[in-house]
């Protein structure tokens with residue numbers, strides 16, 4: 001559905017994207033993951049046609065975007081990272097605007113608006129001025145504005161930033177519904193848990209480069225390995241070094257191992273014999289977060 | 305009507321600043337100056353009304369530039385321009401969609417202020433077609449100038465400052481405050497280069513001398529030429545505005 005080949009984009013001396021290659025299947029939910037400044041928004045702006053000058057090629061539905069821009073724009077719904085609404089107007093007026101921009105009008109448009117209002121859970125607030133909305137409500141309306149023209153492809157740039165848990169749940173449900181309708185979804189985030197929950201394929205992006213991509217299953221099979229996690233004031237690097245490859249993670253250490261149970265046993269014995277008390281000692285599976293760290297050496301988010 | 309035009313209208317109706325600059329302040333000025341000059345000098349009252357009502361109408365029609373600048377800079381900075389660029393709306397339609405409502409607002413403004421002059425001061429009007437033509441040409445210049453400034457200005461404040469220069473400077477030099485005949489020769493020559501002067505001359509030719517559209521051809525020509533230059537500048541700077549708003 002979406003083919004991104006050797007795409008590069010610079011802003012002056014800043015290389016926002018470098019030779020990015022990605023393929024996104026029709027009907028899939030693709031998670032684009034990377035830390036701040038990785039180039040997620042830049043890539044999305046290229047897909048939706050906001051940025052027209054870039055290196056490489058992008059094809060959507062088999063058509064090169066440069067030649068079929070107008071057609072392609074009709075198939076895409078774009079939810080920008082920053083909430084972009086007319087604050088002094090009502091929710092309905094905002095939806096009306098975006099519907100009209102996609103050429104909808106009259107009864108058809110009104111029906112679409114009612115449907116979208118229900119979908120985003122704002123049907124009771126359609127006549128309220130947007131500036132009176134909570135952050136989460138604005139986020140939902142921001143998404144709603146991209147859905148009126150029933151696009152095949154929906155591109156959401158960090159749609160859950162700064163929302164309350166209730167709105168977040170509503171947004172997740174909405175995305176599940178869109179998935180069930182067979183839409184192709186591209187979803188950027190730096191929350192790994194979200195992507196793990198929602199998406200069936202994934203691309204990791206760091207410093208403008210796509211460092212890994214594929215279906216969730218492929219990526220996990222390639223990178224997941226069992227490990228054990230140890231945490232405790234008295235537990236130092238020297239104590240653990242003999243038992244395998246060590247990595248510092250949060251306040252403790254991770255030891256990767258082919259036979260984690262055996263390693264766990266050895267570590268437990270060693271700690272016991274030296275009378276050291278760990279606060280945590282457990283088996284763990286690599287999560288997306290760990291895979292990303294392994295690939296790039298960077299944390300997705302600054303630890304707060 | 306295009307979606308952008310409708311949107312802009314909806315926003316403008318709620319915009320108290322626009323109401324103030326467009327209707328309230330000009331009416332206050334008109335009433336104020338007519339009572340000051342009418343009371344003290346005992347000047348011919350029709351002459352006075354025909355100087356002040358069209359004079360201040362022309363001057364305040366240029367204040368629309370502030371609203372245009374704000375509208376464009378807001379859209380640029382809020383990301384709305386970029387978001388609209390992701391829809392199939394052609395960029396020229398966005399330009400036109402934003403421009404047209406301001407032309408209409410200036411035309412309504414002229415109608416309201418002239419209507420006020422007629423209702424309160426018995427201002428004569430003359431040939432309606434000629435008045436309409438001058439008004440359309442004036443709206444073309446003032447909004448065209450606003451469009452040029454809107455796509456060029458970096459900040460709202462810069463746009464507002466330049467608007468003041470153009471509106472007030474043009475009013476003073478173009479004889480909107482004081483008939484040009486009372487000004488030194490050199491100033492009279494300068495006035496000839498200003499659209500403000502030609503707009504007022506046009507109105508006065510129609511109202512005082514009973515002129516028709518043929519008698520004001522020079523005014524129309526100058527106004528349209530100025531407007532065309534402004535829109536030319538606006539259109540050529542527009543791609544740069546779009547580019548800036550997308551990043």
Ligand SMILES: Nc1ncnc2c1ncn2[C@@H]1O[C@H](COP(=O)(O)OP(=O)(O)OP(=O)(O)O)[C@@H](O)[C@H]1O
Pocket residue numbers: 011014015016034035036037038039040041042043081190550551
């Ligand atoms: N208009 C611009 N001018 C200059 N540099 C820019 C511009 N837009 C983005 N960049 C730079 O390009 C790089 C990628 O930015 P981008 O917004 O795509 O990152 P992101 O992955 O979306 O980050 P975030 O998670 O913070 O939204 C960053 O280094 C950023 O500073």
Ligand SMILES: [Mg+2]
Pocket residue numbers: 040041042081157
């Ligand atoms: Mg971003």
